[in-house]
Amino acid sequence: MANGRTMGEIKRIRGEVLVALKMLYPAALRADQLLRSLLSLFPHMEWDHFRRDLAYLCEKGYLARVVSDSESDEKMTPWRQRWFRLTTTGVELADHLIKDPALDP
Amino acid sequence: MTTRKTKPAPRTRRPARKNTAKGSLPSPGKRSSQAGGKEAAPPRPDTAPVDGDVLAANKAPAKTEAAVREKAESSTLPPVAEYRMRMDLVGRLLRSAIGELPNTRGVDAVGRGAYLHLMGAVFEALEGLSLAIPVEDLVKLSKVIAEQRRAELGSRKLESIGSDAAPRRRTAPAFRETSVESADADFETRRLPARFGEIVRQVYGTSFAGDVTSPRENAENSGDAGL
Numbered sequence: 001m002a003n004g005r006t007m008g009e010i011k012r013i014r015g016e017v018l019v020a021l022k023m024l025y026p027a028a029l030r031a032d033q034l035l036r037s038l039l040s041l042f043p044h045m046e047w048d049h050f051r052r053d054l055a056y057l058c059e060k061g062y063l064a065r066v067v068s069d070s071e072s073d074e075k076m077t078p079w080r081q082r083w084f085r086l087t088t089t090g091v092e093l094a095d096h097l098i099k100d101p102a103l104d105p
Numbered sequence: 106m107t108t109r110k111t112k113p114a115p116r117t118r119r120p121a122r123k124n125t126a127k128g129s130l131p132s133p134g135k136r137s138s139q140a141g142g143k144e145a146a147p148p149r150p151d152t153a154p155v156d157g158d159v160l161a162a163n164k165a166p167a168k169t170e171a172a173v174r175e176k177a178e179s180s181t182l183p184p185v186a187e188y189r190m191r192m193d194l195v196g197r198l199l200r201s202a203i204g205e206l207p208n209t210r211g212v213d214a215v216g217r218g219a220y221l222h223l224m225g226a227v228f229e230a231l232e233g234l235s236l237a238i239p240v241e242d243l244v245k246l247s248k249v250i251a252e253q254r255r256a257e258l259g260s261r262k263l264e265s266i267g268s269d270a271a272p273r274r275r276t277a278p279a280f281r282e283t284s285v286e287s288a289d290a291d292f293e294t295r296r297l298p299a300r301f302g303e304i305v306r307q308v309y310g311t312s313f314a315g316d317v318t319s320p321r322e323n324a325e326n327s328g329d330a331g332l
Contacts, residue, residue, distance in 0.1 A: 016185070016188075019189060019192075020188075020189075020192050023189065023192035023193045023195070023196040024192065024195065024196040024199060024228070025196070027196065027199050027200070027203075027224050027228075028221060028224065029224075029225070029228060030221075030225050033225055033228060033229060033232075036232075037192070037232055040184075040188060041184055041185060041188050066217075066221065068217065068218040068221045068222070069217060069218030070218045070222070083221055083225075
C-alpha cells in the first residue's frame with residue numbers, strides 16, 4: 001500500500017482520469033472539476049493523492065497543462081485552478097492502443 | 106397408511122418452506138426444484154390470498170423469473186460504466202456546442218481563456234457539479250459541524266456535572282468547615298428564600314433579623330414588629 005492506497009486503487013484512479021479526459025478530448029478540464037467528477041466513483045479520494053496523480057501523468061507525457069490567459073503567473077496558479085487535457089500519447093493509452101504496465105489493471 | 110410418492114405437492118406445503126421468501130410469495134420454481142417435481146404447488150390459502158393473478162403467475166414461473174432477472178441486469182449499470190457513459194455524452198455535447206480548442210500558435214490568448222472558462226462552466230452544468238457543494242466548502246462545513254458538536258457535548262457535560270453537584274453542595278460545607286468564620290461566610294453566600302423571615306416568625310414567634318436577610322424581609326419584619 002502506498003499512502004493508504006492499494007495498487008489496484010492507484011491504477012484505477014489514474015486510469016479513470018485518462019478515460020474521463022479522453023471522453024472530453026480535445027477539451028481541457030480544471031483539476032477541481034475533474035476531482036469533483038471523479039468523487040462519484042471514488043468517494044474517498046483525497047486531493048493530495050489526486051494532485052500527485054496529475055503531476056505523475058503530466059511527467060509521463062499523458063497529460064498536458066493548458067495555461068489560461070487569466071493566470072498571471074502560471075507557476076503561482078493553485079493546482080485546483082489549473083487546466084489539463086490529454087496528449088496524443090494519452091489518447092492512445094486510453095484507447096488501449098499502447099500499453100503501460102504501471103497503469104494496466 | 107402408505108404415502109403416495111408420486112405427489113410432491115404435500116411436501117411443499119410445509120411451513121418451513123415459506124421462510125425462504127423475503128416477505129413475498131416463494132418462487133414456485135424453487136419449490137419444484139426442491140420437491141423434485143415439475144409441477145408448481147399453489148400457495149396455501151390461509152397465508153396468501155387466492156388471487157387469479159397469483160395463480161396465473163405460478164403457472165408460468167420460468168418466464169417471470171427470467172424476465173425479472175433481465176430487467177434487473179439491464180436497469181443497473183456498474184458505476185464505472187455509468188460514469189463513462191455520462192462523460193461521453195458530456196464530451197459530445199461540449200464538442201458539438203463549443204467546438205475544439207484551437208491549437209494554432211496564433212490563437213488569441215483571451216479567446217483561449219474565455220473558451221476554457223466557458224468549457225468549465227458548461228461541464229459543471231452538464232455534470233451536475235454546479236448544483237453540488239464544492240469539496241473545499243464540504244471540508245469547511247464538516248469542520249464547523251464537528252466543532253459545534255464538540256461544544257454542545259462539552260456544555261451538556263458541564264450541565265450534567267452542575268446538576269449532579271448541586272444537591273451535594275448543601276452537605277459539603279458541613280465537612281469543609283474548619284472554623285466558624287468559614288461557616289459564616291458560606292452561610293452568607295447562600296441565598297435565603299424570600300419568605301424565610303415570615304416562616305421564622307410563624308414558627309418561632311420572633312422575627313428573623315440578621316445581616317443575611319434581604320432588604321425586603323427587613324422591611325417586612327420592621328413593619329410587623331409593631332404588632
